[in-house]
């Protein structure tokens with residue numbers, strides 16, 4: 001189903017999983033249960049799973065049809081990936097390709113895959129398993145990745161670090177580099193359809209947010225600058241998954257400040273449905289105002 005429009009662009013969200021993912025105190029090293037209790041409107045069932053107490057996450061890909069091109073923003077989890085450190089998603093299988101087809105998109109029709117960063121949960125569908133080999137899922141696509149980000153994960157890979165990100169680099173990034181479909185770009189890359197990257201380092205070294213503009217409409221694909229609405233109430237909370245928590249905090253606070261009350265629509269990487277929203281000021285802090293369909 002169509003999620004929203006950005007001017008002339010049609011935006012779909014292909015969701016592989018939405019539900020309880022991780023305990024807040026495990027995800028946010030600075031987690032403060034008292035701060036959450038003091039803001040009861042932030043603990044609704046859409047944000048936190050009442051049974052387990054875990055944060056509710058969505059794992060999704062955005063599909064943008066610009067009229068000229070079909071563009072994917074991040075490629076989510078993928079099927080059949082070996083992720084022993086993430087048991088919930090180890091050898092995962094989803095209806096991703098069927099859901100993509102239902103949005104009117106066959107793999108051959110994808111022109112670009114734009115990557116906010118190269119964590120395991122953002123690159124999965126870059127590739128699919130074909131007779132025991134990882135091959136690009138989108139045979140005609142160019143996969144646009146920040147050079148700085150690729151260099152970081154290449155080094156992690158070369159060190160043989162035991163992490164789902166190293167496995168993802170091997171099964172979901174290197175195959176598209178070897179096929180010649182990757183395009184490594186600077187942090188200020190722009191695509192003439194009306195998309196451009198902006199450096200947003202901290203969560204990962206080459207992390208970017210992706211702007212989209214059509215006519216007077218402007219939206220920002222935030223990737224993992226924010227994972228959960230709690231980070232609007234407490235913008236200083238970085239995550240256990242951030243490579244540089246202090247830089248991640250500065251980047252997040254800068255972007256929140258810049259887009260609060262600005263009218264810019266945001267499309268975060270893990271906010272559950274309806275996902276699209278705006279930042280509003282509330283007291284000395286912020287809230288996320290979902291855009292209702």
Ligand SMILES: [Zn+2]
Nearest residue numbers: 119121224269
């Ligand atoms: Zn993520």
